[in-house]
Amino acid sequence: MGQVGGIDVLVRSSWLIVAVLISVLIAPAIEQVAPGLGAWTYVAGGAFAVLLYLSVLLHEISHALMARRYGLPVRSITLHFLGGVTEIDGEPDTPGREFGVSVVGPLTSVAIGLVFLLLLPVTPSGLLELAVEMLATANLIVGVLNLVPGLPLDGGRVLRAGVWKATGDPHRATIVAGWGGRVAAVAALGYPLGRELVTGQPTLISDYVLALVIAAFLWSGATAAIVSAKVRRRLPVLAARQLARRALQVPGDQPLSEAVRRAQEERAGSILVLGQDGRPTAVVSEAAVLATPDERRPWIPVSSVARTLQPGLFLAADLVGEPLIRAMQRTPASEYLLLEPDGTVYGVLVTEDVDRAFARAA
Ligand SMILES: [Zn+2]
Structure with missing residues (x-):
């Protein structure tokens, strides 16, 4: 407009x-x-x-x-x-x-x-x-x-601010305010009937329909707020540094079998492919390795099962919680390279490990 x-x-x-x-x-x-x-x-x-x-x-x-x-x-x-x-x-x-x-x-x-x-x-x-x-x-x-103190109404956010101030926990505050919204939804639904019982005047069908629309709006908004708060409450436990796998660094022409053997020997959970200048240029995809039969592994170079590291796949090793998830969502991938502030490699973050840690935090 x-x-x-x-x-x-x-x-x-x-x-x-x-x-x-x-x-x-x-x-x-x-x-x-x-x-x-x-x-x-x-x-x-x-x-x-x-x-x-x-x-x-x-x-x-x-x-x-x-x-x-x-x-x-x-x-x-x-x-x-x-x-x-x-x-x-x-x-x-x-x-x-x-x-x-x-x-x-x-x-x-x-x-x-x-x-x-x-x-x-x-x-x-x-x-x-x-x-x-x-x-x-x-x-x-x-x-x-x-x-009215229930999400998604403004009063729900006012209540949320109060509970947040009192408990210091913004997610718990959202859940409390979300329940406020559910109570408001039930109240809105029951209002026409309650009014009829009190005043004795019959309620129009349109009033019931309006009450139903408003109740549905409140209930769905409140439920969405509660669900997202429960998810977000679990995010802070996710720290890139703690979830990282140690990375073995190998030249790209090394046979896959040799790289896998060395990774197991050195207890490295991931493999990085180095470029001419000795800096990592690609990260080996675990899924691609598992999909390669044992007997073929000596004959293919490790670089052929690696994904080239584009800018979005370099993450700071210090990322924790929501900023970490947002950074991963910007460039969806199965593996990321974690860097120290000075640019050195800390390790590899595997998306599956993050998912698993998130499920455990439930
Ligand atoms: Zn408003």
């Missing part, structure tokens, strides 16, 4: 459907305050929908600006049928910043709602009054509902 302060603003097509729905739903109210508009009633309704989404956009912009203040690059803001999402690269590194980035959105909505609420008594009656009333109500609802 455009850019705000260098941030792309995207609008999902699902938004259009809801905009049409809003203009239809609000048409009777418009008809009441401004009768006789004819087809213009729906145009006015569409304008109301745009105003609603503009206030959602302000909510998202406040998240984006706060994230940017903390040095987190903001990719885009997307408006979809249930509101908006601000796409931020990385995460706040302290509970305080997490709190700031998440709480500013609902506070912005509440502030906008209060401004319109204050404008209401001085607004002339008619269409304008209806618009101001609607914007006050909608923003206050969006602000307050987003403070």
Whole structure:
């Protein structure tokens, strides 16, 4: 749709459907305050929908600006049928910043709602009054509902910041806030029925459908957060240095059988192929060695079962946890060469070893 302060603003097509729905739903109210508009009633309704989404956009912009203040690059803001999402690269590194980035959105909505609420008594009656009333109500609802303490809502991130601050464990905090989101999902699902039981007024089918959509949105968002926190909690145990295999360094024309024999003799778990200048140029693939029958091994050079070391296959030996996984994901391979800060070879990191260590950490 455009850019705000260098941030792309995207609008999902699902938004259009809801905009049409809003203009239809609000048409009777418009008809009441401004009768006789004819087809213009729906145009006015569409304008109301745009105003609603503009206030959602302000909510998202406040998240984006706060994230940017903390040095987190903001990719885009997307408006979809249930509101908006601000796409931020990385995460706040302290509970305080997490709190700031998440709480500013609902506070912005509440502030906008209060401004319109204050404008209401001085607004002339008619269409304008209806618009101001609607914007006050909608923003206050969006602000307050987003403070419900469960992921994926902003309030869930506020709760996460609090638990993180109290326990020092960001992953446990995510799991707690995720469960908050699941409780909120169940509450949303039960709300129409509870209201019917309390007030005695029958609930519309559409209310049940809406409750189901919201509950599904909350439950899936909460579950995704819990799952990713459980995975990420296990990552810090993965240290490249501890998982490394000692590497035997051989010239490329050495027969495979000889290289394997020497590696076993020297208890090296991997083999590096050296170039003319004596620096490693390729790493032998364990899978390719295993696929080569014993009787053929004396006749093929070790270089023929090695993968040339391209830039992404050199990793720092000090990598640990998430940075290590990210570096491996950038260039997927079965083996990596680990280097000391001074450029000397520390050893070889085998992806299978990392997978196994990760499974053990479960
Ligand atoms: Zn928000």
